[in-house]
Amino acid sequence: MAETKSVLFKIRRQGSPNEKPHWEEFELAWHPGMNVISSMMEIARNPVTRDARQTTPITYDSNCLEEVCGSCAMLINGKARMACSALVDNLEQPIKLEPLSKFPVVRDLAVDRSVLFENLKRVKAWVPVDGTYDLGSGPRVSMHEQEEAYPLSRCISCCCCMEVCPQFNEDTGFVGAATISQVRLFNTHPTGAALKRDRLLALMGDGGIQECGFAQNCVEACPKDIPLTRSISEVGGSVMKQAIGDLFKR
């Protein structure tokens, strides 16, 4: 008889933003279909470390568990990805879990990613509708345009693209790929285009699109396969055109 298979986890713990992080190891009995979230749920039911020490359940962000809400991004074996879709059978052990490194830690694996939502405000990532009253149908959109825009609007704000970007750090203040891609989405929408210039201006200067170093890590890391590098190059072109245009208007 083979021994009961087990799964080893090594999890970086940090009680609060100012505490020093430490590591804890957990050993769980293997069963089919385990993923990183279901494993942490199991730890919550029995919060005991591998060396039989009582501990606390792991704090992490999660909600939908089907990779569409964007909550559970973390570093799994060093890679920025969603924990719900990280199937244990596909991971090398011990499975190392760490919080995303570019965002302030709240506790354990939970981080504060509100910077992305602030960036979306800065670039006015919305369609400026007149109001909610019954004003008839929206603009015609061809099948082709819909097929270009739809993948961009599937961004789940997980921030993996920002985590892996060498330029996304405090020094540059770079907005990151997700925000730039949303600029492309709203600038191509017939009504959204009304704010095109505002959005492009928001991407000029420090922290703007010129901070991109073309490392292309973003497009690799995106769990939704969003064509981020194409968005960056298209929006980059528009920003350039806008800047030159504005220069000659002076």
Place this chain on the structure above:
Amino acid sequence: MRQPKIIIVGGGLAGLMATIRVAEMGVPVELFSIVPVKRSHSVCAQGGINAAKNKKGEGDSPWIHFDDTIYGGDFLANQTPVQGMCDYAPALIDLLDRMGVMFNRTGEGLLDYRRFGGTLFNRTAFAGATTGQQILYALDEQVRRYESEGKVSKYESWEFLSAVLDSNRTCRGICAMDLRSMEVRTFPADALIMATGGVGAIFGKSTNSVVCTGSAQSALYQQGCYYANGEFIQVHPTSIPGEDKLRLMSESARGEGGRVWVPKQLGDKREPNSIPEKDRWYFLEEWYPKYGNLVPRDVATRAIFKVVYEHNLGIDGKPMVYLDLTHIDRATLDRKLEGILEIYEKFVGDDPRTTPMKIFPGMHYTMGGLWVDFNQATNIPGIFAAGECEYQYHGANRLGANSLVSCIFGGFTAGPNAIRYAKNQQTAPGSGHFDSERKRQEEINAGLMKSEGNENPFRLWRELGELMTKDCTVIRYNKNLVRTDAKLVELLERFRNINLSDRSMWANTSFAFTRQLYNMLQLSRVIAQGAGMRDESRGAHYKPDFPERDDKNWLKTTKAYFAPDADEPKFEFEPVDVSLIPPRARKY
């Protein structure tokens, strides 16, 4: 006149739509949500949103949409508000379209529509198979716009604990907890709109998101709100069984032609693709020739249960059936269903374009909820409710793609109604109720933190989920329901011996969860007892001992209210508004 202030709890479709409506009318909003609103559970809705725009020349109309909804709900829904929703649905689609929702298009650049369950018309607008996500984002963006204009203040990572009620039992604000600092605070408001979703977590594993515990509704029920039709729980026929949750496999898969079948022979070991047509049983198509695979969810779920548990047919002896898309061409699948195919691929590892999916029914939607009147107002003055957390649009069974429209419509009307109420509001008698409510909540917290028992909240939750799934979902027997309620009392008893393995006062998720668990236990009794009382079968509520619908005795809304002294639910019933469509037998 004094400027009123509105608090909205919950940032899914209903909460965001209400926020937009209130902000648009120039009234300040404070929006509370456990998660950043963009991560709310509405994001999981897949297949689409109904509106009878009749864009395929089939003769569809809002009246037929209304009739399908009432009939699909087995005549338990009050008809006047449902008609209002179906009439306004086309305008809501236009609004979403204007907001930039990337709906699928026809060759002419118009919105495309597809089939869904419980109707014979192409009535469902869709954005791939991630319609909820797309609509949630559009509303989230509009709210962000108002936020940047200073008209909306968001309190994300805050959890609603209770309403603040004055000595006249009128709502004057809320008591909430910061999920990081664990600080308990009260917030005054002239009206409150609850939009806190469904109760999936009561069933342990469901298609719902982690935050869908029903804790907020339960807290209000314990404060005096009626909770209506709690016994009506939708079990979706097609979900992917999983370790941590049941992942939804949208009805749109069948709307686009997906077929449900099992191997005819017990224990057939062949791979599904090598099982010839003659050895497959397309039981839905055989039993329901008119609607086929698109019968309403309660009907499809019971059919699957019958095949699996009575005919003992499944897949290789396991309780599952095939949902087959392999006959549909890849380009169509990718264009119309990619989001859900991707989920199946990522979580199961097979490609549903080439291999039939293995699925089984899973708890999905809460038809019951906070009782509201036709203005979305609960029975406590100042508290409104919209979306899945209230009861009024779906009766005994919700039709697919009606949830998005009911959430948006509910929020759309609740917003202005709450303002109207708030503007006519008298000032409160005194203000001591804020302090006393905060103290009451702080005492609950202190009690939990001190509790030195031996019960792990997450293990207790698992027991609750297994219990409720077994006896309070698809097939219900009175004997088991009585036992379930007794067991719930026992779980509530054991809850007193809870032990938080985490006693820190920073981002303590176990602590927040334990508070939710108590509320789940209290609300579970409403579901179990409500099911026990209703001796008939109607929509999703099915009792083999009472297999027929009984309009004479049970064409009525169940209203549970909490009796604090007895610490348990009491029940009243009220007649259903059937003023527009006379009830008829429901036969698909």
